[in-house]
Amino acid sequence: MPRILIVEDDLNTLSGLVEIIKDEGYDVVGVESGKKALRLLEREQFDLMLTDLRMPDIDGLELYEKSRSYNADMKAVVMTAFSSVKEAVEAMKKGVYEYLTKPLNLDELFLTIKKAVQEKQILEENIQLRDQLKSSYRFENIIGNSKSVREIYRIISKVAQTQSTVFIRGESGVGKELVARAIHYNSPRANRSLVEISCASLPETLLESELFGFEKGAFTGAVARKTGRFELADGGTIFLDEIGDISESVQTKLLRVLQEKELTRLGGTTAIKVNVRVIAATNRNLEKALTEGSFREDLYYRLNVIPVFIPPLRDRKEDIPLLIEYFIKKFCQQNNKPMMKFSQKALDLCMNYDWPGNVRELENAIENAVVLGEGDVILPEFLPLNMYSFKNKPIDRYLFDKIEDEAYRKKMEYAERIIIKDAIAKASGNKSIAAKNLKISLRTMRYKIKKYNL
Numbered sequence: 001m002p003r004i005l006i007v008e009d010d011l012n013t014l015s016g017l018v019e020i021i022k023d024e025g026y027d028v029v030g031v032e033s034g035k036k037a038l039r040l041l042e043r044e045q046f047d048l049m050l051t052d053l054r055m056p057d058i059d060g061l062e063l064y065e066k067s068r069s070y071n072a073d074m075k076a077v078v079m080t081a082f083s084s085v086k087e088a089v090e091a092m093k094k095g096v097y098e099y100l101t102k103p104l105n106l107d108e109l110f111l112t113i114k115k116a117v118q119e120k121q122i123l124e125e126n127i128q129l130r131d132q133l134k135s136s137y138r139f140e141n142i143i144g145n146s147k148s149v150r151e152i153y154r155i156i157s158k159v160a161q162t163q164s165t166v167f168i169r170g171e172s173g174v175g176k177e178l179v180a181r182a183i184h185y186n187s188p189r190a191n192r193s194l195v196e197i198s199c200a201s202l203p204e205t206l207l208e209s210e211l212f213g214f215e216k217g218a219f220t221g222a223v224a225r226k227t228g229r230f231e232l233a234d235g236g237t238i239f240l241d242e243i244g245d246i247s248e249s250v251q252t253k254l255l256r257v258l259q260e261k262e263l264t265r266l267g268g269t270t271a272i273k274v275n276v277r278v279i280a281a282t283n284r285n286l287e288k289a290l291t292e293g294s295f296r297e298d299l300y301y302r303l304n305v306i307p308v309f310i311p312p313l314r315d316r317k318e319d320i321p322l323l324i325e326y327f328i329k330k331f332c333q334q335n336n337k338p339m340m341k342f343s344q345k346a347l348d349l350c351m352n353y354d355w356p357g358n359v360r361e362l363e364n365a366i367e368n369a370v371v372l373g374e375g376d377v378i379l380p381e382f383l384p385l386n387m388y389s390f391k392n393k394p395i396d397r398y399l400f401d402k403i404e405d406e407a408y409r410k411k412m413e414y415a416e417r418i419i420i421k422d423a424i425a426k427a428s429g430n431k432s433i434a435a436k437n438l439k440i441s442l443r444t445m446r447y448k449i450k451k452y453n454l
Helices: 011-022 034-043 060-067 086-092 108-136 149-157 176-185 204-212 247-259 286-292 295-301 317-334 344-351 359-371 393-402 405-428 431-438 442-451
Strands: 003-006 026-033 048-053 075-080 098-101 166-169 192-196 237-241 277-283 306-311
Touching: 003 011, 003 034, 011 026, 034 048, 034 060, 048 060, 048 108, 060 075, 075 108, 086 204, 098 108, 098 306, 149 176, 149 306, 166 176, 176 192, 176 237, 192 204, 247 295, 286 295, 286 344, 317 344, 317 359, 344 359, 405 431, 405 442, 431 442
Parallel strands: 003 026, 003 048, 048 075, 075 098, 166 277, 166 306, 192 237, 237 277
Antiparallel strands: none
């Protein structure tokens, strides 16, 4: 229940206000002097203080100013029978939420209390959400203890406090977006927007309008002005994921924004200044793109101020146990399941798998195991079937042989997957030929391919 403190030196008025406001569903405490209010505020927290302006010991404005050292976020409403514009203006300048004249209009009073309490709750929720975001993306949540991950920690801790452009490199699924968010939420811009956009997911014309915005009438269908992502990120950070996939036209316009710190909306003529920190990422070999002429050299050097390379999971397998522990805890909590643990055989399987999808694939595998697993131990058969066929044949055979007899169907699926995969490879990827060689229909072949994620 929202807590309200009422400070009123007239005892009849005080008791009346306490009673009617309690009837509205609030937790109300009443005191008859400013000094008593201050002693109470030293010990207790309130959402709103409703105070008389003119009192014998401390007037309402002085009381509000002193109360802020105990509860800076508490709202205050001042009441007075001696209304003047000067007093109202002074009260508002000092941060008082509202100024009400006696005799009080009860409808106005209740509406004011409701709005003040709601605004304080929204403010607290925003602060809590911001703190949660900072916690979620602090760089310690980039899990690992390998030498390469410790180096990433070191770089993030240094670059987060600067305004420099950061260029994150690495394969798909390594966690480039996590590094970008960690940099933003540990930077002086943490309280401003982090705007993210995947450049590869949008066609050229749409990407341009998303980045830079457009004016009404700029093209057919532009019925109103649109604010672009760079403008939305003003004062904060923009994360340009998959930057290596943008067209030459967009590269040219992006270069201008980076150089001049300004942009022009599509169809517009006015240059708009923007203060944005840029973090870019790609999984492409941009050095090769430079030699081929598909990526501008000047843009490359504008982006590549502070490079951060995230190695693939197969090159830092010592981090796998830590990641497994983290993801098990995460998905057990999300699915309201008791804490589970990995069997040694399941861990062997994970340690001997190459993880082509990197951390993202590992996360999906653990979620699969937690959701489908039974009991408190994750066995190899709870992990995705595609993990059972990889280069390390001794481990592959070992796992196949060690699956318990009651998991006979799992063995059949495992064997079928290997047979279909080999048939497709022998047919040079031609599914029709592979189906013919296996003497099954193409429709059945497509079903099996989808089932086994081949």
